[in-house]
Structure formats: C-alpha cells, structure tokens
Amino acid sequence: MNKKILILAVGIVLTFSVYGQKANxxxxxxxxxxxxxxxxxxxxxxxxxxxxxxxxxxxxxxxxxxxxxxxxxxxxxxxxxxxxxxxxxxxxxxxxxxxxxxxxxxxxxxxxxxxxxxxxxxxxxxxxxxxxxxxxxxxxxxxxxxxxxxxxxxxxxxxxxxxxxxxxxxxxxxxxxxxxxxxxxxxxxxxxxxxxxxxxxxxxxxxxxxxxxxxxxxxxxxxxxxxxxxxxxxxxxxxxxxxxxxxxxxxxxxxxxxxxxxxxxxxxxxxxxxxxxxxxxxxxxxxxxxxxxxxxxxxxxxxxxxxxxxxxxxxxxxxxxxxxxxxxxxxxxxxxxxxxxxxxxxxxxxxxxxxxxxxPVQQTVSGVEKVTIDQPFEIVLYEGKKELNENKPIKYEKIDLGTGYYYFGLKASQVTKPVKVEIRLDAPNGQLIGTLIIKGNGDCETMLRNANGVHDVYLTVNDNFKEKVVFNAPRFFAGSPKKVKQ
Structure with missing residues (x-):
C-alpha cells in the first residue's frame, strides 16, 4: 500500500476512535x-x-x-x-x-x-x-x-x-x-x-x-x-x-x-x-x-x-x-x-x-412558524429641513411602527462637532429606543430596540448642545425584509 494512503487511513481510524465518529x-x-x-x-x-x-x-x-x-x-x-x-x-x-x-x-x-x-x-x-x-x-x-x-x-x-x-x-x-x-x-x-x-x-x-x-x-x-x-x-x-x-x-x-x-x-x-x-x-x-x-x-x-x-x-x-x-x-x-x-x-x-x-425553551424538530410581514420597508417622517435645538424636542405624532422597525437614520448638514440625538417614544423623556450619534455631514443611522406599535416619536438632544445642526429625511427603516441575491 502507498505510504501516504496508509498514514491517511490510520489517521481516519484514530479520528473516529477518539471522537466516536462515523461516516456521513x-x-x-x-x-x-x-x-x-x-x-x-x-x-x-x-x-x-x-x-x-x-x-x-x-x-x-x-x-x-x-x-x-x-x-x-x-x-x-x-x-x-x-x-x-x-x-x-x-x-x-x-x-x-x-x-x-x-x-x-x-x-x-x-x-x-x-x-x-x-x-x-x-x-x-x-x-x-x-x-x-x-x-x-x-x-x-x-x-x-x-x-x-x-x-x-x-x-x-x-x-x-x-x-x-x-x-x-x-x-x-x-x-x-x-x-x-x-x-x-x-x-x-x-x-x-x-x-x-x-x-x-x-x-x-x-x-x-x-x-x-x-x-x-x-x-x-x-x-x-x-x-x-x-x-x-x-x-x-x-x-x-x-x-x-x-x-x-x-x-x-x-x-x-x-x-x-x-x-x-x-x-x-x-x-x-x-x-x-x-x-x-x-x-x-x-x-x-x-x-x-x-x-x-x-x-x-x-x-x-x-x-x-x-x-x-x-x-x-x-x-x-x-x-x-x-x-x-x-x-x-x-x-x-x-x-x-x-x-x-x-x-x-x-x-x-x-x-x-x-x-425554558421548548426544543422542537418542527421549528418556528413562518413570519409574515405586511408593512413598508421604511417610514419617512418628514421631507424638508429642520434644525435640532436643545430646548425644543422635535415631535412626530402617531407614527405607526407596526410589528417593528430596527434602524433610524437621517441626513445631517452644518455639523461642527458630534451630537447625540435620543429617539424616544410618547414623551421627551419617554422610552429610549435608540441613540443617533451625528459625527459629520451626510447620512447617519443607528439601530433601534422596541420600535413597534403606534407612538408619538420625539427627537431630543443632550442639554449641553449649543451648536446648530440641520437635518432632513428622518426615517425608520428595516421594517420589512429586502430580497437578496442567492
């Protein structure tokens, strides 16, 4: 027998022996x-x-x-x-x-x-x-x-x-x-x-x-x-x-x-x-x-x-x-x-x-039910420019977030230093679902948690924010799945 084949065969036998393994x-x-x-x-x-x-x-x-x-x-x-x-x-x-x-x-x-x-x-x-x-x-x-x-x-x-x-x-x-x-x-x-x-x-x-x-x-x-x-x-x-x-x-x-x-x-x-x-x-x-x-x-x-x-x-x-x-x-x-x-x-x-x-999770062989999602991929809250201000939280009334949106984004301009924008539900100090960190001009986005159901949505900035930031096209997105290439 060829020496390489013999070594390989012995290696396979040892592997099966050590791990109790069988061929598939x-x-x-x-x-x-x-x-x-x-x-x-x-x-x-x-x-x-x-x-x-x-x-x-x-x-x-x-x-x-x-x-x-x-x-x-x-x-x-x-x-x-x-x-x-x-x-x-x-x-x-x-x-x-x-x-x-x-x-x-x-x-x-x-x-x-x-x-x-x-x-x-x-x-x-x-x-x-x-x-x-x-x-x-x-x-x-x-x-x-x-x-x-x-x-x-x-x-x-x-x-x-x-x-x-x-x-x-x-x-x-x-x-x-x-x-x-x-x-x-x-x-x-x-x-x-x-x-x-x-x-x-x-x-x-x-x-x-x-x-x-x-x-x-x-x-x-x-x-x-x-x-x-x-x-x-x-x-x-x-x-x-x-x-x-x-x-x-x-x-x-x-x-x-x-x-x-x-x-x-x-x-x-x-x-x-x-x-x-x-x-x-x-x-x-x-x-x-x-x-x-x-x-x-x-x-x-x-x-x-x-x-x-x-x-x-x-x-x-x-x-x-x-x-x-x-x-x-x-x-x-x-x-x-x-x-x-x-x-x-x-x-x-x-x-x-x-x-x-x-x-404790019930393990199954049947798996989970198929998820069906009937809502848009994104919700654009406002078309046009607005200015962030520490004293004036921006409110969007009765936004239907359906069964869930997982990201939030906007386009910023006139940014001179980073600013944190809190995304909250139902009140300026309501449930925090995400924090958008605007570091510069252009598109920015953040992930969300618990963004579902119908709510008033508030965008608020931290108290020591004294700069001017203009933004447009605030949006919730990833609310339904996109198709991908297979």
Missing amino acids: INTKPYPYSNPIIKHMYTADAAPHVMPDGRVWMVTSVDSDNGGGYSTMHCYHTFSSADMVNWIDHGEVLNVWDVLGAKEEPEGEDWALWAPDMAYYEGKYYLYFPVRIVHTENGYEEGKRKVTSYIAVAVSNSPDQKFKVINPKIEGTRGIDPAVFIDDDGEKYLYFGSHWGAKLADNMKELASDPVKMDVDDKNFMEAIWMNKRDGKYYVSYHAHYGKPVDPDNPDDPKRMKSLLDYGISANPLGPFKHVGTMNYELGVNVNDGPKYPGRNYVPWRLTQSNHGGIVEYHGKEYLFYHTSALSSWRQDEFKAEGNWTQRSVCVDEIKYNPDGTIV
Whole structure:
C-alpha cells in the first residue's frame, strides 16, 4: 500500500476512535424543519437583524470529515426573511485569512471557534476567537497548552469576504466573543470567562479596561451572550457539565447538566443575579421527534453542547442553539446519537413569564412558524429641513411602527462637532429606543430596540448642545425584509 494512503487511513481510524465518529453515509433528505441548515454542519449561531430588514447569522462550521473542534477553520453567513427559509451566503472568513499563510506554524494547531457579528456606521464587523493549541504537550484536556484571544474583521456586506483589521484585540483573552450595542449608543464586547469591556468607536479595540463580571462563578463555563428586554440586561451562558450521559439515566441529578443558564442585571457589565435555565440539555422534552432505539428520548439526547444566540424579530424572540440531530440522521438514520462535534443550528421561540423570567425553551424538530410581514420597508417622517435645538424636542405624532422597525437614520448638514440625538417614544423623556450619534455631514443611522406599535416619536438632544445642526429625511427603516441575491 502507498505510504501516504496508509498514514491517511490510520489517521481516519484514530479520528473516529477518539471522537466516536462515523461516516456521513446517509444522503436521504433530513425529515424535519429543525435544524434549519441541512446541507452542512453549522454551530454557534450569532443572529442579528441587519439594515436590510433580514435576520442574519454568522456560524462556526464543523467539518464533514470529522476531526473534532480543532478542524473548525471557517465561518459562513446565512440570512432569512421569515425565520424558516435560509440562504447560505457562503464562507466569509477562513483560518488562512487570519494566518496570512496556507499552513500553520510549526507546533501549532489553529482553530476558529464561536463568532459574533455587528453592524455599525455602514460596516459589518466580525468578532472571532483565535484558538491555538501548542502541540508539544498533545491534545489531552488538562495537559495541552492553549493560547486564545479575540480578533476582528470588517466587510462592506455580510455576504462578502471579511478582512482582518485587528488580529489580536489587546486586553482580550479566551473564546466566544459577543458584541452588544445599547440603546444609549455605547458598545460592549464580552469574551472568555465572563469578561466585558466597552468597545471603541472604531470597533477594533477596547475603550475601557476589561472587568471580570459577577456572573454565576460556580456554573459559568463559556458561550456568553447579551440580550436586553424591558430595560433589563440578560446574560446567558453555557454552564459546566459532567459527561458522559448515561443512556439508562440521562437525567441523573448527580451529573452537572449542559445547560444554557442566565442572569439579569440593571447594568450591562453586571453584577448579574443568576435566575435560572433558558435551555435544557440537547433533546430534553423533544416529544415530537424520533426515538433512540429502545428509549423514550431522541437520539441526540446523549450528546452535550449548548451555545445560544437570541434575536427579536417582529414581536417574538428566538433562541438559536445547536444539536447533533442532523449528524444522527446522516450517520445512522436516528439509530444512534450522532457526533457532538458535528452540530447543526436550530431555532425555537423564547417566551417570558409576567415577571420577566424566561420559560425554558421548548426544543422542537418542527421549528418556528413562518413570519409574515405586511408593512413598508421604511417610514419617512418628514421631507424638508429642520434644525435640532436643545430646548425644543422635535415631535412626530402617531407614527405607526407596526410589528417593528430596527434602524433610524437621517441626513445631517452644518455639523461642527458630534451630537447625540435620543429617539424616544410618547414623551421627551419617554422610552429610549435608540441613540443617533451625528459625527459629520451626510447620512447617519443607528439601530433601534422596541420600535413597534403606534407612538408619538420625539427627537431630543443632550442639554449641553449649543451648536446648530440641520437635518432632513428622518426615517425608520428595516421594517420589512429586502430580497437578496442567492
């Protein structure tokens, strides 16, 4: 036998042995709606509504050929106009783009794990962890030496290649970055073992020293995500867990569970009070799916991995997470659990109790209902020029924001220095739904939160604003999805 073929064959056998992995030999169509991406393995979804009114997510990619987490080398973006039908926009970043070479340095094994993506001032920013295993000590957990930090890349469009603009954000460490833009315009980056810091306006470096947030030190493991609802900050994360799952006792109370837990705070950097569980282990209470042979649970109940991303879209909130359901199907037609390092993104709805606590998500194989949107893409509030004045908030009466508008913009002129414009509902000091920072002449825009229903809309400026700014064409937009090229 050819020596190269022999080495390759041995490598494949070792890979299958180490990760308990089987070949993806089943080519029949996957029979359910969840996972939402069925032609490849995707994980760690980060969803956001972008200025085109569509939900976009960037995902990690698990290799079809196996090899585990060390073979995660690229990111794809996907978008949807209805939460059901998703378009794959292809690879947007690869480990070779980060390395600037086609091979790894001697003694190093590079991987790209869970990312996040944000839109700011006309650009799209991709935050991702660079994870390097220094192979002199091997890969065994507890012995391996690992370096990890956060980097950032930029693109003009989420369906185009991203270019690395900072290969290592100073002050960052660890994995799983999450970016969050607050209603007051402040930007935050979260990463590693519950670290958080403000992001600079250039989006490529920190604007404050990182702080280690008070977030459930006993259970917090990884996969931090920030969400805001009704003025409260919800931090969610993957909790520490025990393995393996016993097929005869998967709910063993003595084993720590692979959960998505969450805490609530009045501040984006905490402290956060642990509240409960947002998402149970994979496959828990999935009653409408296939059964593991001889058991009353779905096959992927025996795998562990949990990573959440949350988005609100036209009146409902959705949890993006991943399971090994597709792997179970492609390997064994649901006769075994699949491979927990070949994951696939699922989506189910998040519901809340009256007190703001989260009802643990009901995982399904049927997925969510199709979202139908019947309203214009944009609402122009006024045609003509107006002047911003600290003493005279500008009021627009009874604006119908329908099921939601996600961005606000205008065209400014005669700008001599930056000014913050608050967008509020029903009163000059009413609910803040976004803050527009006008830095110069021309078009400017900002994201919004809770911009729905019929309201009087007020534009107000900060008290120390003494300059003159003229603007026209104020508008709400991204209220319905645009079509994109496939």
